[in-house]
Amino acid sequence: MLSPLASFFVTSVTAALSGLAFGLSLIVAIGAQNAFVLRQGVRREHVGTVVVICAASDVVLIAAGTAGLGAVVARSGAVLEVVRWVGAAALVGYGVRSALRALPRRDPGALHPTSERPPSALGATALTTLALTWLNPHVYLDTVLLLGSVAAGHGTLRWAFAVGACVASWVWFTGLGYGARALAPVFAKPTAWRVLDGVIAVVMVLVAVSLVAR
Template sequence: MDAHLLAAASGLGLGLSLIVAIGAQNAFVLRQGLRGEHVLAVVAVCALSDLVLIVAGVAGAGAALEAWPPALVVVRVAGALFLSGYALLAARRALRPSDSAALRTETSGTGTALTSALATCLALTWLNPHVYLDTVVLLGSVASTHGDERWWFAAGAGAGSVVWFTALGFGARLLRPLFARPVAWRVLDGVIAVVMAALAVTLLLGL
């Protein structure tokens, strides 16, 4: 295989292995996709954020973060606080669902303002220290082993992010018949609450 393609394939594989997991960001994208609310904007923000972080990691930002540990401590605390708040909101929706909890299958949802959805998406992305540890530090370190082909590695990882978020956000519609029932939303929000709370605890224990 050509060296360029090999590096790109390696980046694609590692990028997908790091991003395809149950987490705060993926849970939010899934929920927006199921509700049909601002899906394109949310997917674009997630993908572009990943691309920026991948480029930063390959350019050497990972080494800078490792050289100044207090930066990650600040991000861990901020991320834990935000995730705790989001977990509480999800738990409240699960325990006390509103009358409009069932999915609107005929038209796109309008329950969440675009600015609010984007703000939440940005916070779940940029206040998550795992993003820096995985995307910037780990992926950047592996990219450096590819020498002159490291930007092909970055291109592969970036392509993986774009493909994943697009599939998650727009593919969620296939589950809409299931989520037409309020009980399904209560289960999803319950799972999201547990995931967010667990991530917050993990962040605090890692200090």
């Protein structure tokens, strides 16, 4: 027979593990944000900044949803509509940029392997990460509304569930950003970069289409 304290600990850990599993189920799917994190990880460029922005943003959204903001967002149809169209436009813009990078270049030096390519500015990378995170309506629907609702189902243990979901975000984005370095040998050739940028362009455009076609 467990003591009340031990019982509370066990149920809290169980709720946290449920949050961990549920959080991973929401963010592991390939999307605009994950594609961008993967690209930055392969380039080994501002990875820490990208990871922190993505994971910290998730923590804020998860906390908001757990605190009950989901119900408020659900009633703000006009706000979600604006974010939907602005987010779709931003995704298309980034998709076009990726598509242009994927095109063959006449100048062999125009597309360098990962170690020689000119790095993008930290500010520009941070702004792109913020845009892909906060201008995506799916973030609010999944993280604030859906995850917030599931957390509410855990009653007094909802914050333990939220902690598990937050851990999932940090584990995933850290693993994706820094684990992508293992692919560096594959991207030693410009052709591999063109393929990656082509895939990213398709992902970005498909996500944008899914936003405006709903």
